[in-house]
Amino acid sequence: MNDAPYPLDLAAIRADFPILARTVRGKPLVFLDSAASAQKPRAVIRAMTEAMETQYANVHRGLHWMSERTTEAYEAARDAAAQLMNAPDRHEIVFVRNSTEALNLVAHSYGRHLLRPGQAVVISAMEHHSNIIPWQLLRDERGIELRVAPITDAGELDMAALEALLADGKVGLVSITHMSNVLGTYTNPARIAALAHAHGALAMFDGSQAIVHRAVDVQAMGADFYAWTGHKLYGPTGIGVLWARRELLEAMPPFLGGGEMISSVTYERSTWAAVPHKFEAGTPAILEGIGLKAAIDYVRAIGYPAIAAHEAALTEHALARLAEIPGLTVLGAAQDRGGVVSFTLDRAHAHDIATLLDRFGIAVRAGHHCAEPLMHRFGVESTARASFGLYTTTGEIDALAEALLRVREFFA
Amino acid sequence: MSDTLGDLRDLYQDLILDHSRHPRHGKRLAAFDASAKGDNPMCGDRVEVFVRRNPDGTIAETGFEARGCAISVAAADLMAETVAGRTPADTRALFAAFRALVRSGACPDCPPGIAAPLERLAPLAGVHEYPSRVKCATLPWHALIAALDGSKEASSE
Numbered sequence: 001m002n003d004a005p006y007p008l009d010l011a012a013i014r015a016d017f018p019i020l021a022r023t024v025r026g027k028p029l030v031f032l033d034s035a036a037s038a039q040k041p042r043a044v045i046r047a048m049t050e051a052m053e054t055q056y057a058n059v060h061r062g063l064h065w066m067s068e069r070t071t072e073a074y075e076a077a078r079d080a081a082a083q084l085m086n087a088p089d090r091h092e093i094v095f096v097r098n099s100t101e102a103l104n105l106v107a108h109s110y111g112r113h114l115l116r117p118g119q120a121v122v123i124s125a126m127e128h129h130s131n132i133i134p135w136q137l138l139r140d141e142r143g144i145e146l147r148v149a150p151i152t153d154a155g156e157l158d159m160a161a162l163e164a165l166l167a168d169g170k171v172g173l174v175s176i177t178h179m180s181n182v183l184g185t186y187t188n189p190a191r192i193a194a195l196a197h198a199h200g201a202l203a204m205f206d207g208s209q210a211i212v213h214r215a216v217d218v219q220a221m222g223a224d225f226y227a228w229t230g231h232k233l234y235g236p237t238g239i240g241v242l243w244a245r246r247e248l249l250e251a252m253p254p255f256l257g258g259g260e261m262i263s264s265v266t267y268e269r270s271t272w273a274a275v276p277h278k279f280e281a282g283t284p285a286i287l288e289g290i291g292l293k294a295a296i297d298y299v300r301a302i303g304y305p306a307i308a309a310h311e312a313a314l315t316e317h318a319l320a321r322l323a324e325i326p327g328l329t330v331l332g333a334a335q336d337r338g339g340v341v342s343f344t345l346d347r348a349h350a351h352d353i354a355t356l357l358d359r360f361g362i363a364v365r366a367g368h369h370c371a372e373p374l375m376h377r378f379g380v381e382s383t384a385r386a387s388f389g390l391y392t393t394t395g396e397i398d399a400l401a402e403a404l405l406r407v408r409e410f411f412a
Numbered sequence: 413m414s415d416t417l418g419d420l421r422d423l424y425q426d427l428i429l430d431h432s433r434h435p436r437h438g439k440r441l442a443a444f445d446a447s448a449k450g451d452n453p454m455c456g457d458r459v460e461v462f463v464r465r466n467p468d469g470t471i472a473e474t475g476f477e478a479r480g481c482a483i484s485v486a487a488a489d490l491m492a493e494t495v496a497g498r499t500p501a502d503t504r505a506l507f508a509a510f511r512a513l514v515r516s517g518a519c520p521d522c523p524p525g526i527a528a529p530l531e532r533l534a535p536l537a538g539v540h541e542y543p544s545r546v547k548c549a550t551l552p553w554h555a556l557i558a559a560l561d562g563s564k565e566a567s568s569e
Binding site: 348349350351352355356359366367368372375381382410411 | 420423424429454455456457479480481482483542545548
């Protein structure tokens, strides 16, 4: 497990994740569903538990020691998130529940208030439902057109077609995934943002999958908005990040109203807190923020160069092993793809595949992966999907390949 | 490894694999009195059930078009087989018993009058160990009941 040509101590990493020691159905757990939600290292579990055991109180309002300590710990997560994305200003980090909420926040506060009827939003043909539905709601409510940039048969964004969709200058926002949760395709945010800006549009990226494996630099990519979620980055559920350029956040009205987000309140008129608090109504996910900080620290300590190299090695190994299985078809063939591999196997239904693999202790996801239009694009109703985390081993991928051969025999 | 797959015979018995590969009733009926679609949005399974009735109201024939897993196709096929000749009330009673069977693995309080068709459906009882798959087995039944009720749509909820 330690023969990787990059500095990643896989045995040590696996020891950091208590759950990897367990068995499922009498077999060692082979968890290949990290793209749905990743497992948690002990550092995250401990940080949250310790906060509850030693200093827990509400944030931003108490004048007592406990509240001050908790506020410090929670706000440290904002600094960590800003550093992780190379955001120029910690006030540009808005904590949300997840990427879905981040996208809805932008569709609401930017889309409903700063886009005008007759303008358009462009998404791609490989988006998660969370980057489709908020724009459909906006379209139906505000008459803002929704355009879909096609992908090639290889599962890559068709950049020429994207440019054509931007040509009439009506597009106000391009919102595209940084990495497909089905195909594993990486898009090129720097190119997309440059193209969008050249045509007067802003650029938003859904980084839910990408930031797990690759360093994200929002300044280098020239993004205007970038969304991601904590639970896929080995952190807790219930906390995610929307980063946006400060002038955009300043110009956008609040999303939700309530406590925490105000400056002053009278019955006649209220004024809003400064960003990012204007967008953080109500008691936030305090413990989850503290857990997220621990997750970010964990990932940064290992380092993205090693994490990305490990992902690339696992992906190459998986594509090679899966190619050996007769009747197995991998969706997409992008040049730049990562640790998410969707496939079909002869006539076996994805759910039957997943149930059989479960008997080997192997966890994969099966279904439409919240990307029904993409399924239709490839002419399938569902696929099985194996996805990798920084604790995944080539041995686990071998176990998947061997089990799939047995599944195939079973349904022959 | 062979033991691992052997365990799966609880769920994927030969009868189920056979009916999923070669459904006897997996077709749209040339003439039918009622039909309804069932849709499980969580997994994308879809089934449409067609029912032709006898003059006395009993079910003459049931056919279906399904897009789904082995469990759902086999469940639809065995359903079509076991409801033939039954009244709508009998069919509902059989569904209630079948639902108990796939949820709990048994139906201790089931009326003795349906012991024979329930025996035929018993190979699907292994589904109860896989809670997320129970809906696969019940979806065609929901569609059938919707058709008998004169609705066009059913869901597995």
